[in-house]
Amino acid sequence: MTVEPDACAVAHGAADVGADEKTLVAVFASPVASYLLSYAADLGYHTVLYEPDAARATDVRTACDIRTTIPPLDHTADVVVTDHHRTELGPVLKDALTAGDARWVGVLGNPRHEGPHVSALTALGLPSNEIARVHRPVGLNIGSRRPAEIAIAVLAGLLADRNGKPGGFEFA
Structure with missing residues (x-):
């Protein structure tokens, strides 16, 4: 049985919660990617x-590894596509889905419309079960409108998912 540290001790920095390995891969340089990478670090x-x-x-203003090809992905990796309008969307997502064992893959976008990734991945011959691994929308629904707010919502959603929680103000 794992003993959880006292919540107050954690909040005051007096308890070690341990380090868990996690990687965030932001796809496409964008204002959201800048905030996402900064906050994730x-x-x-x-x-x-x-x-x-x-x-x-060069549009991303934060220190991070920069790759022009998809890095190897393992079970610690969360992949967030920050621009669903780019013409490379399909190939980039296919790379993310097939470059290892990413824990989570998602695309920013309006949940009221089918994501353009569906037709792009279908055209590339990916089976529907692989396409279904792509989450959309991503993040918690906090009414985000600015890039920094969107990044916070995305990271909060990823943390909730990693911790097996639904997010929001319901505590179980």
């Missing part, structure tokens, strides 16, 4: 920007 993630267009990678 503060949360203990190893941060990676996957930007196939090296010229765009």
